[in-house]
Every structure is written in C-alpha cells, then in structure tokens.
Amino acid sequence: MDNKKLQLIKGNEHTDHRGTLCFINDFNMSSIKRMYTITHPSTSIVRAWQAHKMESKYFKCIKGRFLIAAVAIDNWENPSKKLQAKTFMLDAKNTEVLQIPAGYANGFKALDADAQLLVFSDKGLESAKNDQFRFDENLWMNWKEYIN
C-alpha cells in the first residue's frame, strides 16, 4: 500500500455465530505514533483547514458519518485559491481508513450529530506542533453546501 497517496484503505468483515469482526489488513500501522478521537456534537461545525508538510493522518469514522476534504498544498505561505479539494464521505458502517499523506490540508464536518472520528498520526505531538499550518475554512470548499 503506497503511504504517499491520498486514498481509502479498504477492509472487510467476517461474520459467524460469534458476531462480526472487521479488519483492514492493508493498513500498515508501523509508522503510527499516536491516536485521538474527534467528536462533533452538531453537523454545523466545520473543522478546517489544518495542514501538515511532514505528518500523515489516518481517519476511521467510528460513529455516524463525516464529510472529509483534502487539498494538496502548492505554496505553504500563500496557497492558491484555485486548489481542488478531494472529498470523501466516511461512514462508521464501512470498514475503511482514509489516508491523508503529508503535504495536504484536511477539513471535515459531521453529517450526523455526535459523529466521531478515530485519527492516527505518524508524528508525535512535539514534532507535530512545528508542522501545524492553518488556512481559512472558506477556502477550496463551500461547506455550507453540505449542511443538512
């Protein structure tokens, strides 16, 4: 699995008399340094844009659904307004992880109240602090289009 690519890493599930086991065999976690969860109490909250030159992030929706957008940054001091956002809808029911590699901004909003994301990062908090870029949420996406 190419860890430099913006992509969904798909898994699968196995159900038998004991219940259901969901697995993502292609998700190589050897570089993971930390994890955290993010809960959005309402679908009106937009968390955008946070960007990283060096840090990759891996998102698994564990409750409800999220709309996540990713933008490859061309210029870290003054990114073009014309950059294209790639969007993904993550649903807790789906066994998949969204890989957002270094060099991207990410932004997201919940599509259900109290939706929750599990996030893995390949950088410790200290090094991540020096790699934290933030851009205005109104760039690249009209989040209001997705307010349901």
Ligand SMILES: Cc1cn([C@H]2C[C@H](O)[C@@H](COP(=O)(O)OP(=O)(O)O[C@H]3O[C@@H](C)C(=O)[C@@H](O)[C@H]3O)O2)c(=O)[nH]c1=O
């Ligand atoms: C992410 C994270 C935050 N924190 C603390 C730092 C800070 O005081 C508080 C809020 O952190 P932030 O303001 O960075 O949260 P936020 O602005 O949501 O940014 C986070 O969202 C994800 C999607 C990212 O891409 C990262 O930039 C990450 O920092 O939580 C940790 O202690 N450990 C962690 O792993």
